[in-house]
Amino acid sequence: MNRRREILKEMGLAPIWVLREPRIAPARAAAAPEAGPPSRAERIARMGWDELKAAVKDCRDCGLRAGCTQTVFGVGDERAEWLLVGEAPGAEEDRLGEPFVGQAGKLLDNMLAAIGLRRGENVYIANVVKCRPPGNRNPAPEEVAACSPYLLRQVALVRPKLIVAMGRFAVQTLLGTDASIASLRGRLFRYGGVPLVVTYHPAYLLRNLPDKAKAWADLVFARRTMATLARG
Ligand code: URA
Numbered sequence: 001m002n003r004r005r006e007i008l009k010e011m012g013l014a015p016i017w018v019l020r021e022p023r024i025a026p027a028r029a030a031a032a033p034e035a036g037p038p039s040r041a042e043r044i045a046r047m048g049w050d051e052l053k054a055a056v057k058d059c060r061d062c063g064l065r066a067g068c069t070q071t072v073f074g075v076g077d078e079r080a081e082w083l084l085v086g087e088a089p090g091a092e093e094d095r096l097g098e099p100f101v102g103q104a105g106k107l108l109d110n111m112l113a114a115i116g117l118r119r120g121e122n123v124y125i126a127n128v129v130k131c132r133p134p135g136n137r138n139p140a141p142e143e144v145a146a147c148s149p150y151l152l153r154q155v156a157l158v159r160p161k162l163i164v165a166m167g168r169f170a171v172q173t174l175l176g177t178d179a180s181i182a183s184l185r186g187r188l189f190r191y192g193g194v195p196l197v198v199t200y201h202p203a204y205l206l207r208n209l210p211d212k213a214k215a216w217a218d219l220v221f222a223r224r225t226m227a228t229l230a231r232g
Pocket of ligand 1: 086104
C-alpha cells in the first residue's frame with residue numbers, strides 16, 4: 001500500500017472507490033495515424049483555455065443556445081486545487097454570465113466560506129451544461145452529451161487536486177452512474193485519477209433544508225481529504 005493510501009486508511013477515508021465506466025469516456029489524447037479526422041470530442045480534448053472559451057461561446061451543437069442570453073463558461077482560478085461542478089446556469093447566471101450567482105450560488109459561497117474557501121481563490125466553479133435550459137428544466141441527455149466534452153476539458157486544464165461533484169448531473173457526467181447522491185456521499189471516488197467527493201446540489205438544499213447538515217459534512221470530508229492530499 002502506498003503512503004497516501006496508508007494515510008487515507010488511517011483517517012478512515014479508504015478505500016478509494018473508482019467507478020469503472022464513466023458514461024462519457026474522456027477523448028483520447030492522440031488519434032492513431034490511420035484514424036480519420038478527429039472527432040468533435042477529440043478536438044475539444046486538445047484545446048487550450050482560449051480556444052475552449054471561444055468554442056463554448058460559439059457553440060450551437062444543441063438547441064439550448066438559441067434560448068439563452070449567453071453561455072456561462074466557468075469562473076475562478078484556472079489552476080485551482082478545488083474544482084466544484086454544478087448542473088447548468090439558471091436565470092441569474094444566464095443574465096450575468098457567471099456560474100452560481102443566484103440563490104443557490106449564495107448558499108454555495110456560504111458553504112465555501114464555512115470551510116475557509118472563497119470563489120476565485122484556489123477554487124474553480126463550472127457547470128456540466130453551459131447554456132441555461134428554458135424555465136430551469138433539467139438538461140436533456142443529448143444536451144449533456146453535447147456539452148460535457150467542454151467540462152471534461154476544463155477538468156483536464158485546471159488539473160485540480162479534488163473535485164466536488166454537486167448533484168446528479170455532475171455525478172452522472174463524471175462518474176457515469178445513476179446512483180443516488182445519498183448512496184454516494186461520504187466516499188472517495190476518482191475521475192481520471194483526480195479524487196472526487198459527491199454532495200447535494202445547492203439548489204436541492206434550498207428546497208430540502210434538513211439536508212444542509214449532510215452537505216456540510218460532505219464539505220468537511222472534502223476538506224479533510226484535501227488536507228491529506230496536500231500532505232501526501
Ligand atoms: N445551478 C447550477 O447548477 N449552476 C449554476 O450556475 C446555478 C445554479
